[in-house]
Amino acid sequence: MYMNERYSRQIRLTDFGIEAQRKLFSASVLVIGAGGLGCPALQYLAAAGVGRIGIADPDVVELSNLHRQILYGTESLGLYKADAAAARLRDLNPDVAVEPYIYPVDQHNALSLFERYDYILDGTDNFESKYMISDAAAMLGKPLVFGAADQYDGQLAVFNVTGPDAIAANYRDLFPEPPGKDQIGNCADNGVLGVLPGIIGTMQAAEVIKMITGVGTALVNQLLIYDIRNQQMSKLAIVPSTISYRLPASANEFIAMNYSLNCGLSDDDIEEINAQRMEQLYLGGGTLLVDVREERETPRLDAAKFVLAPLRDFDSFLNNHYKEERIVLVCQHGIRSLHAAQQLQEKWGNDKKIYSLKGGIAKYPQYFVAKTKLS
Structure with missing residues (x-):
């Protein structure tokens, strides 16, 4: 041999x-x-x-x-x-x-x-x-x-x-x-x-x-x-x-x-959800969807449904006031969205319910690419 x-x-x-x-x-x-x-x-x-x-x-x-x-x-x-x-x-x-x-x-x-x-x-x-x-x-x-x-x-x-x-x-x-x-x-x-x-x-x-x-x-x-x-x-x-x-x-x-x-990835009080749950929350009203990716990243999401708030400039988003009771953060693979969710938790405490899309956009292409339900 x-x-x-x-x-x-x-x-x-x-x-x-x-x-x-x-x-x-x-x-x-x-x-x-x-x-x-x-x-x-x-x-x-x-x-x-x-x-x-x-x-x-x-x-x-x-x-x-x-x-x-x-x-x-x-x-x-x-x-x-x-x-x-x-x-x-x-x-x-x-x-x-x-x-x-x-x-x-x-x-x-x-x-x-x-x-x-x-x-x-x-x-x-x-x-x-x-x-x-x-x-x-x-x-x-x-x-x-x-x-x-x-x-x-x-x-x-x-x-x-x-x-x-x-x-x-x-x-x-x-x-x-x-x-x-x-x-x-x-x-x-x-x-x-x-x-x-x-x-x-x-x-x-x-x-x-x-x-x-x-x-x-x-x-x-x-x-x-x-x-x-x-x-x-x-x-x-x-x-x-x-x-x-x-x-x-x-x-x-x-x-x-x-x-x-x-490594700064505590998930205390941050609920990671799938795309189906995100869709349910959005369709039920009172939910803000936030994309924390950079503008150059694809696929681009519908601006009428998703607020674009890149993580590198997330302070600008934190300083705004939103009436929605629930916020769902998304990114390409669910890493940056979890960090953003932690920042929201630190800033707003328990005033709002904060979610992160687990696995990110890449895990649910049917929701974000052609014929998606949310974009």
Whole structure:
């Protein structure tokens, strides 16, 4: 199996050979997120002959994914990403055992899931997941390959591996403090050039392969920053944070952590509703619908039904007075609308009932695209 033609081009490499190929086939990697970062990482890990690959992603393939998640095709629309990715990887390389997980990775399952794999690759696109994944990997001492892609900029690092300086940095050494409410975003909100996560995800796969085989030097205790606009790369050393932080000391403490709250995403008293409930509230009267996206974002909603109040200038909206008793806030994926709802809650207290559209406009295209009921 090791010597077949499939792997011949890498086996013949100087310092690689059959021994490195054996190491790959004996290794296991869990990829969390089968999106823009995860897709290229999964393809190259499977093609290289990593013996066992886990794919954790609860989402389904959407049309807006396809400009960067090229593991999928039009026929994949509506399928679970983990299942669609697993089918493609099994076809790409039948030597590899592929295990899809179509549930979210959270505090209740992360530790037990991570224990089954040698390496963890973070392909998520939000701060809550990254802090949770980092803490779980650090608790277990699992090497974690971090990647991020936003607009035109990418980042890459390897955590929980001891470097020549006897330091094993983790994500909290790089970002000890979770971002504030107004700083949170992801590629769904900010946009991303499709090829960028492909580049970063491929780099993540390369870091995993280097660590497994011992070929080359992994990006340990360093942050690589990549700007695709000018093909410029730079590296920064990651040193122990000067800001005090403490990792969870036990599984129970880890489970008790509130990563949403720590990242400014408290949902206390904020009810997240679906589009059907939003429609019922609107048709019943006394409900104001508010779009907190930027003017340039699509689809544009009917101005007669939706008030446009971009989150970046939300103070202007807060200073107005509205007679409606209920307010429903919407955005593309339900992240910014939740932050806006929290700001309303802080400003107006219990004077009005405030809702956020869970999953955002992208989750309910039938309500916001052609022939919608609300726009």
